[in-house]
Amino acid sequence: MADTSELLVPPHHVAIIMDGNGRWASSRGRPRAFGHRQGVESLREAVRAAGDLGVKQLTVFSFSTENWRRPAEEVEALFELLRRFVAADLDRLADEGVCIKVIGRNEDLSDDLVKIIENAEARTAQNTKFKLVIAFNYGGRDEIVRAARRACRDSGGDLSGLTEAEFAKYLDTTDMPDPDLVIRTGGEHRVSNFLLWQAAYAEFVFTDVLWPDFGEADLKAALEVYARRKRRYGGVNG
Numbered sequence: 165m166a167d168t169s170e171l172l173v174p175p176h177h178v179a180i181i182m183d184g185n186g187r188w189a190s191s192r193g194r195p196r197a198f199g200h201r202q203g204v205e206s207l208r209e210a211v212r213a214a215g216d217l218g219v220k221q222l223t224v225f226s227f228s229t230e231n232w233r234r235p236a237e238e239v240e241a242l243f244e245l246l247r248r249f250v251a252a253d254l255d256r257l258a259d260e261g262v263c264i265k266v267i268g269r270n271e272d273l274s275d276d277l278v279k280i281i282e283n284a285e286a287r288t289a290q291n292t293k294f295k296l297v298i299a300f301n302y303g304g305r306d307e308i309v310r311a312a313r314r315a316c317r318d319s320g321g322d323l324s325g326l327t328e329a330e331f332a333k334y335l336d337t338t339d340m341p342d343p344d345l346v347i348r349t350g351g352e353h354r355v356s357n358f359l360l361w362q363a364a365y366a367e368f369v370f371t372d373v374l375w376p377d378f379g380e381a382d383l384k385a386a387l388e389v390y391a392r393r394k395r396r397y398g399g400v401n402g
Contacts, residue, residue, distance in 0.1 A: 175344035184350030184374030229303035261293030268302030304360030
């Protein structure tokens with residue numbers, strides 16, 4: 165078990181944009197799919213380390229709505245990784261008290277993937293020790309549009325009394341806390357359409373470490389940066 169004494173108040177909810185798999189593989193003369201496979205190993209490590217470090221929820225950006233533009237073989241490889249991850253890890257995660265939730269659009273996914281997702285969620289629904297949220301076929305703008313359509317439908321078209329709190333109930337993340345900390349690996353400094361509503365007041369940490377190389381020490385370093393910051397929830401003049 166990791167020592168959490170140096171972390172004054174670990175964030176309850178950490179979200180990670182797992183970037184750099186393709187570049188990691190290319191730097192080794194390997195296909196991008198090789199980097200994605202190694203990225204799954206880093207995800208396993210991140211789930212374990214996050215729990216040890218006192219984090220209660222981890223949300224990871226696994227497959228975006230924009231990823232459909234990639235070559236078909238790479239897209240299918242990403243789908244296959246989800247199948248393999250669930251097949252290999254579901255029993256262990258369930259036994260360890262991990263609750264799994266997948267957010268994003270199911271309409272575009274194959275029937276077998278939808279069944280895999282539904283089974284993983286149902287199998288772990290009662291677990292409360294740690295929550296793993298996988299954003300798969302997810303885009304922040306798409307999520308907001310889908311939520312707006314549902315809110316409009318339920319209100320009969322009159323949204324004049326809709327509050328932020330009520331609207332948030334229509335998001336994929338309903339009943340989840342907003343992320344306290346968003347980490348992006350791979351050296352890029354942008355949010356890439358990830359949790360646009362939910363991350364409005366999150367702290368951000370950007371690291372040059374490519375996702376397949378991201379380990380417990382890197383996660384702990386990001387949490388230590390977070391612990392040193394004084395969070396402000398006001399406007400730009402706060």
